[in-house]
Amino acid sequence: MAKGLFTQGMCILLREPVSIQDLEERLKAFEIVGRHESIEDDDAPETLVLKYREDVGGHLLVTPSRSRWPDDMGDPDESPERFVAWSLGQFGPLAFPGCLQRAGEQSWGWEEGGQAVAEHTAHIRLLISYVLGTEEIEGEEDDEDIPLVPEDYDAMHEMQFITRAVTELLELPQAICYFNPGGEILRGQNSLRQGLNYAWNHQLPALDMWTNVRIFKADETWSLMDTVGNGQLDLPDLEAVFRTDQFDPADVERFLRNASLYMLTSDEEVEEGDTADGPGEINWMAMECDEALSDPPRATMRWIPQNGSDPPAELLARGEAPDELDEEDDDDEFDEDFLDDDF
Incomplete structure (x- = not known):
């Protein structure tokens, strides 16, 4: 799927589910502006909303799910809700069916990747959006047309911001590893930290972490x-x-x-x-x-x-x-x- 309602997406694989309160504690360095309650997804009933680029309506949405990563992305006939969610980019704008399986099979930078895929029982999804903000979460709608991305859109800044949140969430005792659906890459906490430090010290983008x-x-x-x-x-x-x-x-x-x-x-x-x-x-x-x-x-x-x-x-x-x-x-x-x- 292409970028649209969501422009970036990352994930944390978990040994067991976490609560929304656990997320708030780990993300206290960010500004939390609200919660969104889902009436359609029993496995992911709440989403935490964090401020990101308030001037252009940006938000980081963090959703804990009590189920495994939905690697099949749903089926129009057998699981239409999941299929629609995937088509809207709710598993990441570039996610494609089988992305987690392929990431585990091709985890050359982190040998434990395949085992991590097999062990996870729950996950956290992180998404950036410029159109799903606090007004919509509170039930208000704006009739004016809103662009999907701002004129000064900066993908690199997005990646750096969402990665900061990922590193915080990896401190959770339930966390196994970081998974990037669009980049089909897995990294453990130490592996990710080492890669990010190398990029920082050499003033390079962390391409091999993304x-x-x-x-x-x-x-x-x-x-x-x-x-x-x-x-x-x-x-x-x-x-x-x-x-x-x-x-x-x-x-x-x-x-x-x-x-x-x-x-x-x-x-x-x-x-x-x-x-x-x-x-x-x-x-x-x-x-x-x-x-x-x-x-x-x-x-x-x-x-x-x-x-x-x-x-x-x-x-x-x-x-x-x-x-x-x-x-x-x-x-x-x-x-x-x-x-x-x-x-």
Whole structure:
């Protein structure tokens, strides 16, 4: 889902449920402006509302849930309420079904991630919104059109603010770890603190705490590596296809991280056909793709090594933009079975 009613979302996985009073105690460094009582969700009956950018109507909404993270995101027929909640972005604006499972399977930066997924029984959701404020919570409505995001929208500031709240909530004795649905990444309290301290000390954005880098084995020769979560900072995710006997995956990961940082800090955009020095001390060429080769669905910039190697056709499939899809013509569709998660 795209940003809309909510612009950022993060989560805390819990060993057991917490009360709204527990949250108020842990978040006392923030200004709490109200509570919202839900009449539709028995597992998450209350939401704590924190002030964020009052000048533009921003709020941080913190909701403790007594149930496990709803990784299937609901079904239109079997669980329509959950499906509608997901479609509105209530599990995070970039969350996609299976995000927690994928995060556990690809938790390279924190080895305990898979175990944490299995152990959690409850969770806390954190969301930023500019249209769901105290007036609506108290039952008042404004007939005027309200923009979903302010004119001076700052995604980086949002990420830093919501991460501050996450670090406070990780102090709860019931907390297992931090989970970012849009970035499909898991981190324990110590792992997150170390990553944030490193970014702070080096004056860098904490990209590796907000986004994941994953690897898939396509066949015996070729692999795919991608980022997931760049959309939180309004950047395209990146993919790289490469022969496993020619490149070290660690070098490819470093290349994708550096490319993401470049896009975040540079005024120049990366476009179709651009080249960059990459792993192997060769040029890699950028390829604009309407569909990623793996979930979640999203447009990406795919990097191809320019060393004379010939990637399989499946790894060069660009997909089609959503408004150009033809349901009767699926010749260009990517075969999901082509990628093997068991790298």
